[in-house]
Amino acid sequence: MTSTAAADPHAAGALPAKLVYLFGDGRAEGGVDMRELLGGKGAGLSEMSRLGIPVPPGLIITTEVCGAYYAGGRVWPEGLEEQMRAGMAHVEAIAGARFGDADNPLLVSVRSGARVSMPGMMDTVLNLGLNEATVEGLARASGDERFAWDSYRRFVAMYGDVVLGLKRESDLDEDPFEAMLERKKRAYGAAQDTDLPAAALRELVAEYKAEALARTGAAFPDDPWEQLRAAIGAVFESWESPRAIIYRDLHGYPGDWGTAVNVQAMVFGNLGADCATGVAFTRNPKNGARGLFGEYLINAQGEDVVAGVRTPQAIRAAERAPDGPPALEEAQPAVYADLLAAAETLERHFRDMQDIEFTVQRGRLWVLQTRNGKRTGPAMVKVAADLVEQGLIDREEALRRQEPEQIAELLHSVFDENAPGDVIARGLPASPGAAVGRVAFSAAEAAERAAAGEDVILVRVETSPEDIEGMLAARGILTARGGMTSHAAVVARGWGKCCVAGCGALDIDYAAGTFRVQADGRAVTVRRGDVVSLNGTTGEVMLGAVPLVDPELPEELERLMGWADEARRLGVRANADTPDDAARAREFGAEGIGLCRTEHMFFGEDRILAVRQMILAEHEEDRRAALARILPMQRRDFEGILRAMAGFPVTIRLLDPPLHEFLPQERREMEGVAAALGVDAARVAQRVEALREFNPMLGHRGVRLAITWPEIYEVQTEAIAEAACALRAEGVDARPEIMIPLVGTAAELARLRERVAAVTARVAAARGVELSLAIGTMIELPRACVTAGAIAAHADFFSFGTNDLTQTAFGLSRDDAGRFLPDYLRQKVLERDPFVEIDREGVGELMRIGVERGRAARPGLKLGICGEHGGDPASIAFAHGLGLDYVSCSPYRVLIARLAAARAALGAAS
Amino acid sequence: MTSTAAADPHAAGALPAKLVYLFGDGRAEGGVDMRELLGGKGAGLSEMSRLGIPVPPGLIITTEVCGAYYAGGRVWPEGLEEQMRAGMAHVEAIAGARFGDADNPLLVSVRSGARVSMPGMMDTVLNLGLNEATVEGLARASGDERFAWDSYRRFVAMYGDVVLGLKRESDLDEDPFEAMLERKKRAYGAAQDTDLPAAALRELVAEYKAEALARTGAAFPDDPWEQLRAAIGAVFESWESPRAIIYRDLHGYPGDWGTAVNVQAMVFGNLGADCATGVAFTRNPKNGARGLFGEYLINAQGEDVVAGVRTPQAIRAAERAPDGPPALEEAQPAVYADLLAAAETLERHFRDMQDIEFTVQRGRLWVLQTRNGKRTGPAMVKVAADLVEQGLIDREEALRRQEPEQIAELLHSVFDENAPGDVIARGLPASPGAAVGRVAFSAAEAAERAAAGEDVILVRVETSPEDIEGMLAARGILTARGGMTSHAAVVARGWGKCCVAGCGALDIDYAAGTFRVQADGRAVTVRRGDVVSLNGTTGEVMLGAVPLVDPELPEELERLMGWADEARRLGVRANADTPDDAARAREFGAEGIGLCRTEHMFFGEDRILAVRQMILAEHEEDRRAALARILPMQRRDFEGILRAMAGFPVTIRLLDPPLHEFLPQERREMEGVAAALGVDAARVAQRVEALREFNPMLGHRGVRLAITWPEIYEVQTEAIAEAACALRAEGVDARPEIMIPLVGTAAELARLRERVAAVTARVAAARGVELSLAIGTMIELPRACVTAGAIAAHADFFSFGTNDLTQTAFGLSRDDAGRFLPDYLRQKVLERDPFVEIDREGVGELMRIGVERGRAARPGLKLGICGEHGGDPASIAFAHGLGLDYVSCSPYRVLIARLAAARAALGAAS
Helix, strand or coil: CHHHHHCCCCCCCCCCCCCEEEEECCEECCCHHHHHHHHHHHHHHHHHHHCCCCCCCEEEECHHHHHHHHHCCCCCCCCHHHHHHHHHHHHHHHHCCEECCCCCEECEEEEEECCCCCCCCCCCEEEECCCCCHHHHHHHHHCCHHHHHHHHHHHHHHHHHHCCCHHHHCCCCCCHHHHHHHHHHHHHCCCCHHHCCHHHHHHHHHHHHHHHHHHHCCCCCCCHHHHHHHHHHHHHHHCCCHHHHHHHHHHCCCHHHCCEEEEEECCCCCCCCCCEEEEEEEECCCCCCEEEEEEEEECCCHHHHHHCCCCCEECCHHHCCCCCCCCHHHHCHHHHHHHHHHHHHHHHHHCCCEEEEEEEECCEEEEEEEEECCCCHHHHHHHHHHHHHCCCCCHHHHHHCCCHHHHHHHCCCEECCCCCCEEEEECEEEECCEEEEEEECCHHHHHHHHHCCCCEEEEECCCCHHHHHHHHHCCEEEECCCCCCCHHHHHHHHHCCEEEECCCCCEEECCCCEEEEEECCEEEEEECCCEEEEECCCCEEEECCCCEECCCCCCHHHHHHHHHHHHCCCEEEEECCCHHHHHHHHHCCCCCEEEEECHHHHCCCCCHHHHHHHHHCCCHHHHHHHHHHHHHHHHHHHHHHHHHCCCCEEEEECCCCCHHHHCCCCHHHHHHHHHHHCCCHHHHHHHHHHHCCCCHHHCCCCHHHHHHCHHHHHHHHHHHHHHHHHHHHCCCCCEEEEEECCCCCHHHHHHHHHHHHHHHHHHHHHHCCCCCCEEEEEECCHHHHHCHHHHHCCCCEEEECHHHHHHHHHCCCCCCHHHCHHHHHHCCCCCCCCCCCCCHHHHHHHHHHHHHHHHHHCCCCEEEECCHHHHCHHHHHHHHHHCCCEEEECHHHHHHHHHHHHHHHCCCCC | CHHHHHCCCCCCCCCCCCCEEEEECCEECCCHHHHHHHHHHHHHHHHHHHCCCCCCCEEEECHHHHHHHHHCCCCCCCCHHHHHHHHHHHHHHHHCCEECCCCCEECEEEEEECCCCCCCCCCCEEEECCCCCHHHHHHHHHCCHHHHHHHHHHHHHHHHHHCCCHHHHCCCCCCHHHHHHHHHHHHHCCCCHHHCCHHHHHHHHHHHHHHHHHHHCCCCCCCHHHHHHHHHHHHHHHCCCHHHHHHHHHHCCCHHHCCEEEEEECCCCCCCCCCEEEEEEEECCCCCCEEEEEEEEECCCHHHHHHCCCCCEECCHHHCCCCCCCCHHHHCHHHHHHHHHHHHHHHHHHCCCEEEEEEEECCEEEEEEEEECCCCHHHHHHHHHHHHHCCCCCHHHHHHCCCHHHHHHHCCCEECCCCCCEEEEECEEEECCEEEEEEECCHHHHHHHHHCCCCEEEEECCCCHHHHHHHHHCCEEEECCCCCCCHHHHHHHHHCCEEEECCCCCEEECCCCEEEEEECCEEEEEECCCEEEEECCCCEEEECCCCEECCCCCCHHHHHHHHHHHHCCCEEEEECCCHHHHHHHHHCCCCCEEEEECCHHHHCCCCHHHHHHHHHCCCHHHHHHHHHHHHHHHHHHHHHHHHHCCCCEEEEECCCCCHHHHCCCCHHHHHHHHHHHCCCHHHHHHHHHHHCCCCHHHCCCCHHHHHHCHHHHHHHHHHHHHHHHHHHHHCCCCEEEEEECCCCCHHHHHHHHHHHHHHHHHHHHHHCCCCCCEEEEEECCHHHHHCHHHHHCCCCEEEECHHHHHHHHHCCCCCCHHHCHHHHHHCCCCCCCCCCCCCHHHHHHHHHHHHHHHHHHCCCCEEEECCHHHHCHHHHHHHHHHCCCEEEECHHHHHHHHHHHHHHHCCCCC
16 A cells, blocks of 8 residues: 555545446446546446447446545445445346346446556456355246356355455465365366366355355355445455556556446346357458458357357358358347447447447347457558548548558568467567568578579578578578667568567577477477478467468558648658669658668679779779779669659668678688689788777778778769769659768768769769759767757758667667667566667657757758668657658558658657 | 958058067067067067067067058058168167178078967078178178088078979979089088088079079079068968968968068077077976076087087086086186076066077077977976965966876886887877886786796787786786777776787787787887887887886975865866775875776686676576675675775776676687586587677676676675675775666666665665665766756766767777777867867767756766766866866876866866
């Protein structure tokens, strides 16, 4: 009771006269707008009842009563008993049964109900009102003695747990009733609970009650009213339970909200063949198709549907299998008609697809609960578009209801959900989708197998730029090390390719061509060529081939994206390094390229040798000679990309990674390179060693390369300018922009801007073309953020490189964070992985400073994001709030970004 | 003329009537306060003349004339010629010679003179007034024909260069006169210029003039007045020379300042035995002792003193060698008396030790220049203290005049400046001082040789914490890689040990036990055991043993430091990890320890095994068992340090570096460790591999270790708390503070603070001691700066870790920056190495944000710096301005920091 000890949250106040609200039979005293007084559940039940939905009748004790209970020192406020009695009479009248009546007993459920759902609070007590007398009545009414005694047994156990607290008080922290049940099953030789006969259950009830007496010193209550009062008191007490307090503190909910108590008539779907229980969606949750969709079980309880012991039947005739059992529509047409009517009413009222739980008791439909239905990505899109068409919601509302992340489901293959997979390991869900193929342990092998027509899964401890061709050839990528923003993850997401990263359980042996893993105690060895399946959405690695389902793009998508484009303020560009990627990004609606990395181009087979020659050069002239060989190839690269993005800006980042990445790492490979270049192998090895860095992330890269070797950026600029001139001569509207990476000081950018502009001017003059390229910089260092004013003097645009900015702001290497970030997330030291969602307080604050100072110095400064965060909905919302001009993300996230940008503009929570 | 093209800086204004100011013969029309009008040189000469110092007479054309010259379109302003004539008459009268007179010619020098010294401007023209007639007069007057013609030759060359611009206009960019001189020397078989006879010089004058005619199309002027007008015009023009403009732009000096022109009578010290030239300090610049100190040459020119061809004689009799030539005091007592008087006047007037250039012409003393004399560290201290005692300056002024960096000279051995060293390589001057010893290539070898009584120089490619014992044993450390803040540099500075780092020229071969280096074309190989000398102040590496001189602490130091302590606001603490360091820091006046690193303690031979066991542990209990063995050793460490610093705070930083650093890196060593620990060698190798990081700087270290393995910090805290309790029981005033490193989020610190406080409370309760330790954090990540408000809620103090903050703000690894930082400094992309002096705009701005937000959230928050910058005077001034409470630095920089802090408080420029 720590929180009440400090300050009693339930300050005494005048309690209104009305303490209990009734509902049932098409009426209710409350409604959905009275959550604060009636709690979420009570308000919802009242609303349904008002709408004429057949809801089992019940009553709600208000949250104010809870407040008064505590304010008065845990006493039952005056007038409550009286109003309860009147309320129960109301319930009895509608239910046609009487509380405590031996012949036709009314049973009720008792539940807590705060204004928001709070898992920390009291569990439900079902079947309250049973005793030695009423249980017999239930047996008679149901014609099933076993059912009656099992209900009684369950009630005693539930009551013993949540009202008497017997489980909580047990020293062993085990459920005493559960232990007794197990003993009884052994005594009767029963394998399942359901094998116990009525007699055994009757014995158990007696034993449970004896246990309760022994532990509490009081007889288990037989009086239904005593049961009810105690259950209500337990609900009030649960509001101040340690679990509830922790939960409230965690979410910042005030203690004085209090909880309501819901008391509702029980209905049974298992009283005979005219009884049933089921679940119905008002539309198909898989594809959004209109019409009731769901299943039910005859003569069953709700938990039977969940348990999956019996195969459920379809609700609509159209949906049942030709040789299957009859659908509800056929078996009980009147009930079906009632359900259809209820579904329509509820959907129209709540203006969204509903997920409805119902029970049929003796041919009468009872709706127990309704809520907005969960749905797949395709269904999300179709339902929203259809609801707009039906006039139920407007376009903005349709956009607000999109969960941008779910759009990814529309673009990637998924596993057939009915096909079970043999999961042998779990890694990080680094890039969504599903992939099946044969295992290859090197990029070369992957490329070879793929060329031979095989589907391949590339398995590496980690990947590096040298593996690019093998990664491209593979269906999916699996790594043992590296996080959500490791090389494998970033590259795979850029390609929309399935990737499971950082799967630490893999013990890879390249030499043997195997990986081993411990799966549920089994030691599994996977050999080169074996088939595995990867789920990039869940991170699962499965043995063998799991069947795949291809995605279908719902036709409504385009309409929805059109509305999104009208609503959003943020531009959406893509990160793309090849003409193919650029074309794909354009198909997805990208309005330009926000980040075109030039280093990937350097790895092409036709140029890596020249690149290495450049790196190994001792003198500027040798370096220039090697660069001169790269120039025409780079020019072709740029021509292709600029052509694919004609009419839109293409922001090309000049070389960024440390040169070390381009050199071979293994002895044998070095020798090959040396032979190809006609130099000494020792020289290559020496240069590789000389370029090795302690902290390459913080090393000689980005603009620093160009300060040391200006000719690298000069040649790249030449290639860009020549490509632009050539295209414009053809009449193609090429719009390159040049971006200098890793700028930390204004002087760096000033220096490079001058050089880049000079080269551009020279090329333009030689070609006789008017060419004025925007020149800007990545803002990816904290120093760049705080000195953004000085840097802006030399920049036409800023593009926030939030990956590196996150690394430097936190002092956290993406590649190494896998060692401790999981601890941080588990222990809640960090709420979220800052490489996935922008850390607003820290990284975001640096960005805010950068935006403020940059814009103050240069009002027209164009601002964007081109880190991985550019495709994350929450980060896009942040970018919108910050007043950026655009976000740039992987082509496969462009749709997501367009939607997220629209939602941000509409003020939807992300 | 780019800068004038934009906007003419010389706006036309009314020119005052007085254009020329005269000085000489104990009088002057100007004075030292007229720098703007007369330029620095003219103002100084005027001041000296006013003081009655015998200055050769002269005149000054004001800076306003320069302005009028440009405003009028490069014309000689009206009235100038007339005032010049009058001025020259004044000079002639005092000098007793006439300008252009064939018998007794007055020669003059012409010099530019801006209000501040500007290296970009015109060189001097000497001996102006010589022509075919006056040269004969000079020959007669001096009785030295060769001298007269040599003077004439030099004048023509100088005039040709600086007035006619012949050198500048030469295509070959070589001095045409120099080439002719060389040819002449070959023709006469003369080895030196001085071997040329008068006839040859006479020929050269004719040839020089012919060359000038051929190049300029005009005869070389013989008319002294024409020479003078042209020289004055050249001075004006030099104000707008490209070099001068660049220099002005660089320093932000406005173009409208203009330059004055100084025309001054020449005096000669080489007209006979009653002539001389010399340099005199008013006090001894080596140790500050009072009394004239200097040397002179009889019958010589100033340049002869500099050239060192003849051995100069002492000025004071007391200073001459017993068998040396007579001192000036003995040879020319009257001149000596005049010099003494002049020296006293000047020192009294300028209130500082003066460095005086003088010439004696025919028994008459002329003072040519005076300026504040450069001095050694000891002299700096003694002179300032003496001047205070003499009442010439006050204490604040004495402090303002201290150059804190020079204090380092008081603490370290230096090489005997008279002993030449054979310099074979140059590295970074990483830690000042001098060291001589035999080369060892491993820490073990260094320790072994040292134990055997040898002086050792440890030579490594780079050092790591494993080398600590060898580094400690060595006299000096030399590394081939790493910058000013590499491991070797930081550790050496902490110990006040000489270190030359990043000496890239060394080619070290550990296997052969040699290093090779190319020195001026020689290939030098140094073997294990060879003797080398290191100069940590200059970065020089020398072959063989260079004699050492021990430092002497001037007795005035203590007095001066006392004044500093009264003046400063900043506290000064030391970074110290051992009782010895703590004691030394205390001797130097440290007021506590600002950074006690605990990791160095982990490397002790007696505990590294337990540390490794802890790291290799698979389970928490094994880790705790290993930690339990470390605990008593750590407690003893802390007891020693706390005892040495009794009465002062000791900020102990809990474990910071990645665990990887504690494990062996080489196969053989791993096997040794495995054997010692009784585990599998493969297990050790595997763990080493698993702990390897891509970017260890941004990896699993600091507080992150404690989030993963809380027991490490718990045990360290236990050791600290137990040490404090034990000492307090003895009556020792132990004041530990606990510092958590690498905090980036408030949640990290909140978590650790709770744990640390709990351990402290537990220990205190068990010991029955009242113990409440301050708990704070390093602020060394940009994210910590911007979220300082939230972090401050859990911190009693912040200590800015400016090393790591610089690394993360710039995204710059200290260990790798050596590859490109030199390019940055050379190209002026960076003005200073940010690891040496705090980068105010970037890192400093982050600190400012951190201070502002931290103090706003917690007004009493204590703030300090404990990075390397804590000992850098400029950074200390910044810390003062930022309002920090203290700086912490290496013990050997405590004196420097105390002085720098005082100077900052007094507003002295740093």
